[in-house]
Amino acid sequence: MGNGRFQYNSLSDEELVARSKSDKRAVSELIVRYLRTVEYFAGKYDISIREDMVQEGLMGLLKAVNTYRFDENVKFSTYANVCVRNKIISSMKKNSLTESEQFYDDSLEERFVNSLSDSTPESILMQNERNEEMYNKIISALSEQEWKVFQLFLTGMAYNQMALNLGVTVKSVDNAMQRVRRKLKSVLK
Numbered sequence: 008m009g010n011g012r013f014q015y016n017s018l019s020d021e022e023l024v025a026r027s028k029s030d031k032r033a034v035s036e037l038i039v040r041y042l043r044t045v046e047y048f049a050g051k052y053d054i055s056i057r058e059d060m061v062q063e064g065l066m067g068l069l070k071a072v073n074t075y076r077f078d079e080n081v082k083f084s085t086y087a088n089v090c091v092r093n094k095i096i097s098s099m100k101k102n103s104l105t106e107s108e109q110f111y112d113d114s115l116e117e118r119f120v121n122s123l124s125d126s127t128p129e130s131i132l133m134q135n136e137r138n139e140e141m142y143n144k145i146i147s148a149l150s151e152q153e154w155k156v157f158q159l160f161l162t163g164m165a166y167n168q169m170a171l172n173l174g175v176t177v178k179s180v181d182n183a184m185q186r187v188r189r190k191l192k193s194v195l196k
Contacts, residue, residue: 015032015033015036016036018033018036020037020040020082020083020084020087021077021082021083023036023037024037024072024075024083025077027072027073031149031154034069034072035145037068037072037087038065038068038069038141038145039141039145041068041087041091042065042141044087044088044091045061045064045065045067045068045091046061046064048060048064048091048092048095049061049063049064049095052095052099058192059098060095060098060099062188062191062192063094063095063097063098064091064094064095065191066094067090067091067092067093067094067095068087068090068091069157070090070094071083071086071087071089071090071091072087073158074090075087141194144194145191145194148190148191148193148194149187149190152173152183153183153186153187153190155173156169156173156180156183156184156187157183157184157187159172159173160184160187166180166181166184
């Protein structure tokens, strides 16, 4: 299984996005690649809501995967960063959190940049092992039904539309989405 990941690891973000419509592994590789970026944006908020902001950021990332347009001449990384940031900000506004409930640590950016530039062979090997583990967890976390519901959710489809599309009840769709959120939260702890 490890060799499969390294096949995906060698693909560009744009190639992974192109494969993502029918390939869970491509989406998982993108999640692994962008998890640190999501954590960086979520890290600007108080620790009590940071985990929720990571989830929101991941939803933004996955929406970016599903809405990216190759004809716009914009790198996927640029588009994904905007989508992640906007999803987190939108969630904050939706939940009406005040400025006093938010926390920004100026050293976060410096730590983020420094952690990316740490390129010793040992740190690269350790990061690759962590990525491989995360990748395998994401691949195995969602059932096929949950994956289908999640893909439709990321297109912006309403629960009742998803239910019609899949031939199930709205309650089944809601239950599947609750499981998806719980599983992603568990995998990303």
